[in-house]
Amino acid sequence: MSETIKSPNCEFCVYKSYLFESLTREELALVNLNKSERLFHEGDEIKEFLYLKDGLVKLFKEGKSRHEHIISIAKLLDFIGLLSIFSNANYIYSITAIEDSSVCFIDLETIKLIIKRNGKFAQSLLEKMSSISDQVLDTRIELNKKQLRWRIAYILLMFSGQIYNSNKFDLPISRKELGDLIDMRTENVIRILSEFRKDGILKIEGKTFEILDVELLEKIRELG
Amino acid sequence: MSETIKSPNCEFCVYKSYLFESLTREELALVNLNKSERLFHEGDEIKEFLYLKDGLVKLFKEGKSRHEHIISIAKLLDFIGLLSIFSNANYIYSITAIEDSSVCFIDLETIKLIIKRNGKFAQSLLEKMSSISDQVLDTRIELNKKQLRWRIAYILLMFSGQIYNSNKFDLPISRKELGDLIDMRTENVIRILSEFRKDGILKIEGKTFEILDVELLEKIRELG
DNA sequence: CGCGGCTTTGATGTTCATCAAGTAAAGTGG
DNA sequence: CCACTTTACTTGATGAACATCAAAGCCGCG
Numbered sequence: 044m045s046e047t048i049k050s051p052n053c054e055f056c057v058y059k060s061y062l063f064e065s066l067t068r069e070e071l072a073l074v075n076l077n078k079s080e081r082l083f084h085e086g087d088e089i090k091e092f093l094y095l096k097d098g099l100v101k102l103f104k105e106g107k108s109r110h111e112h113i114i115s116i117a118k119l120l121d122f123i124g125l126l127s128i129f130s131n132a133n134y135i136y137s138i139t140a141i142e143d144s145s146v147c148f149i150d151l152e153t154i155k156l157i158i159k160r161n162g163k164f165a166q167s168l169l170e171k172m173s174s175i176s177d178q179v180l181d182t183r184i185e186l187n188k189k190q191l192r193w194r195i196a197y198i199l200l201m202f203s204g205q206i207y208n209s210n211k212f213d214l215p216i217s218r219k220e221l222g223d224l225i226d227m228r229t230e231n232v233i234r235i236l237s238e239f240r241k242d243g244i245l246k247i248e249g250k251t252f253e254i255l256d257v258e259l260l261e262k263i264r265e266l267g
Numbered sequence: 268m269s270e271t272i273k274s275p276n277c278e279f280c281v282y283k284s285y286l287f288e289s290l291t292r293e294e295l296a297l298v299n300l301n302k303s304e305r306l307f308h309e310g311d312e313i314k315e316f317l318y319l320k321d322g323l324v325k326l327f328k329e330g331k332s333r334h335e336h337i338i339s340i341a342k343l344l345d346f347i348g349l350l351s352i353f354s355n356a357n358y359i360y361s362i363t364a365i366e367d368s369s370v371c372f373i374d375l376e377t378i379k380l381i382i383k384r385n386g387k388f389a390q391s392l393l394e395k396m397s398s399i400s401d402q403v404l405d406t407r408i409e410l411n412k413k414q415l416r417w418r419i420a421y422i423l424l425m426f427s428g429q430i431y432n433s434n435k436f437d438l439p440i441s442r443k444e445l446g447d448l449i450d451m452r453t454e455n456v457i458r459i460l461s462e463f464r465k466d467g468i469l470k471i472e473g474k475t476f477e478i479l480d481v482e483l484l485e486k487i488r489e490l491g
Numbered sequence: 492c493g494c495g496g497c498t499t500t501g502a503t504g505t506t507c508a509t510c511a512a513g514t515a516a517a518g519t520g521g
Numbered sequence: 522c523c524a525c526t527t528t529a530c531t532t533g534a535t536g537a538a539c540a541t542c543a544a545a546g547c548c549g550c551g
Contacts, residue, residue: 104408112408129397158390165389166382172393173353176400180407184328184336187411187450190538217497226411228540233499414506441529452508457531473516473530 053078056147062094062171065163073157077150098144099206099215102126103137103223113224115179116141116216118206126175128154141215186226194225195235196264199245203254211253277302280371286318286395289387297381301374322368323430323439326350327361327447337448339403340365340440342430350399352378365439410450418449419459420488423469427478435477 053059053075063071095117103113114126114136126136128151158165186194198221203210214221218236219229239245244260246253254260277283277299287295319341327337338360350360352375382389410418422445427434438445442460443453463469468484470477478484 104405114404126397126400129394155390157386158393159386162381162383162386162389165386165393166379169382169389169393169396170353172396172400173350176350176396176404180338180400180404181328183404183407183411187407218499219497229498230500230541231539237499442531443529453529454509454531455507461531 070157077153094147096145096147099142100138101141191227191231191235196260198225214250214252294381301377303372318371320369323366324362325365415451415455415459420484422449438474
């Protein structure tokens with residue numbers, strides 16, 4: 044289960060400027076009163092308006108069919124929760140921690156109240172939401188045009204470049220989940236990882252990945 | 268080119284309740300001052316905050332690669348323009364009329380002003396935007412899982428059920444564009460249409476389509 | 492220790508993209 | 522208005538990419 048931890052004042056939060064800069068002093072105080080900060084462990088499900096301070100979560104949809112479909116992996120500063128808040132679709136976005144994560148929550152009703160009162164804040168939300176769904180949709184469109192080697196290159200470079208900032212990292216998800224994220228079967232994920240290993244692009248030991256030839260991997264990603 | 272036509276007062280617009288019910292009298296007057304209504308002919312490009320009153324438009328993205336990718340076809344009451352307004356992504360959504368269309372425009376700056384002033388309106392926009400991007404994303408995910416016969420069934424039923432409300436209709440787009448919309452090659456669009464024709468599901472004469480066996484088509488759509 | 496889940500590799504089959512080629516329809520210029 | 526060009530449409534043949542099936546090793550867990 045998740046655990047609530049001591050929660051510092053929003054006023055001094057390093058992320059204040061990212062989203063809440065348009066709030067009045069009074070509104071910020073309101074947020075401060077109605078927030079909580081919690082630690083989430085791997086596998087914990089997250090259900091509210093959230094703000095990821097540390098760690099890694101996955102955003103996914105559970106389709107009518109058996110298996111989930113991962114939409115996005117998000118880390119620090121990303122604001123993926125947005126998509127799930129106003130959504131009243133048939134089937135809903137879920138968020139789960141895939142690494143121990145520290146998350147700042149704000150009561151959803153409080154957020155809605157502030158939206159009503161502060162149009163500038165609302166506009167900022169609109170822009171962020173637009174940007175996020177753009178990004179998600181673009182990725183999806185690109186993914187479906189490209190073939191499997193491209194997808195693996197893409198996702199490996201995402202982990203090394205955007206998430207861990209290192210050529211060496213521990214993959215936080217299973218190979219099956221990796222497949223769910225980039226729309227391919229587990230077997231093919233493994234097959235292409237093996238290819239890359241044989242070609243000297245990767246070094247793999249269980250969950251530990253090291254990209255040996257970044258340039259080549261980028262080349263694979265650039266050329267469709 | 269598009270032509271501006273006489274534009275009635277928003278106060279009495281049948282669509283007022285759909286989006287603008289939360290506006291104050293004063294704000295509505297502002298909208299009224301800053302709107303224009305225009306006729307668009309097939310092929311005309313649309314670039315502003317819009318509100319489709321009649322006709323049919325397509326929303327698409329032009330990718331880095333050669334061919335456009337159609338995201339959605341929209342008719343009456345749909346509010347697809349939303350996605351393109353706040354978007355500052357690398358490549359942008361475009362809207363083009365595929366049938367002669369009548370569209371109500373509102374100056375973008377006016378809209379932004381009202382968002383800032385009227386939080387309730389902003390919230391309504393947030394909800395609509397969420398719902399639209401949900402829908403678009405869901406469709407895309409479903410499409411990419413299913414095979415070609417499913418996709419054709421889906422799109423034919425969309426035209427007959429959601430757009431024209433008739434089993435007989437003129438397809439407003441080319442077979443190539445149909446392919447762009449549901450992610451398949453022109454040749455395969457034609458091939459499967461032919462199959463359906465041979466199976467007695469469809470009657471096709473050029474652009475004129477008639478669905479003879481709706482139940483069977485729905486069955487194809489239900490079973491992956 | 493044995494069960495189930497994750498991982499890996501190989502063999503096989505299906506689906507679909509691609510190539511090719513020909514017909515019909517729709518613009519275009521003389 | 523007709524010859525010409527271009528664009529849309531259609532069908533068939535081929536091959537590549539990928540899903541599926543099968544089987545075996547590995548690991549953690551009750």
